Amino acid sequence: MAIEIETSRILEFVQANQSMAPLAIFLMAMGETIVIVSVFIPSTFLLFAIGGIMAAAGVPLMPSLLAGWLGASLGFSIMYLISASMGDRILTFWPFRTYTETVGKTIAFSRKWGVWGVMIGHFAGPLRVLIPIVAGISRMRPIPFMAANLLGALGWIVTFFAPGHLVVSSEWFRSIFSGFLKFT
Template identity: 25%
Template sequence: MFEDSLSFLNQNPEYLLFSVFLVAMCESLAVVGIIVPGVGLITAISVLAGNVNTPIIWFLLCAISGAFIGDVLSFGFGRYCQPYLTAIWPFSKHPSWITDGEYFFHRHGGKSIFLGRFIGPIRPFIPMIAGMMKMNTQHFLLLNGLSAIAWGLIFTLPSYYLGENLDLKWLFSWQALLILTVMSLIAIAVSLLIKQKKL
């Protein structure tokens, strides 16, 4: 079953390309980025892409494009919805999301677009805040492009190359399951011993 799935993805790499584009875009969108476990999904997709030899250039381009477009959409949302944002859910319920983002933006200026890309909790909000603060669009697009490229290289390449050299079929074998079970039992036993000593 798992071998069939890998074979299907190998023959249809467009599914992985679309997936990495969609996840990269969603994790950059205001609000949506909080819900989407972007780093975990990107890592898993990258490992699979490497394992089935998805063309690395196309894979990187899809990841970078998704991250770039997600930030552009958030920037536009902040710019055009700025007067109403504090009244819109979830910002009406969590106004600190905006105030924390504004503080970060004031403190770091344009650099916040680049830095924010790599800081999980504020990643989806910084482009929106930049739009709210009427940041120069060309300056935003330049920093957004550079940060998307850096993000794509850092967050996809290591996992992609790991996937190239990883036998995913073995990970789903009974031997791997046995090893994981034994390791889990040892970890539980050690934690119980530590607790007893503390008592």
């Protein structure tokens, strides 16, 4: 059975609900940085597509971009605070005790890169959710952590969300695909 997707209906839905776009991007970005939740929200790659869909529907970029930045940095901050308060005990809980090799790789990464690792950590795929946890366990100072977290979260959302929006909203894209899509 083939799935038919009517693009005009999708764009109408997004346009009608554009006030919810920043909240959706905020929750996706935050979920991508929280242990267990991140497994169910593969938002890194979805953000590019959603940015394009939002542009095609005429939804402005900046509110969602800011919301994504705040969501990604808040998720890292929550994981940092939880692990800083629990210390090494957090590693005795599932899923950490099950993935000791991955935790070990993250610890080695954090030792090598220090505070820069927090910034880079936003781009570190499967290690992403562990970076703030290791930073908290190792008692990284809060101000350097937050500075690196904010810069890394901004870089991540700009890298994965903004391009989809900017490409689809460009005149070049619209001229090529105007026969296939009805842009707002």
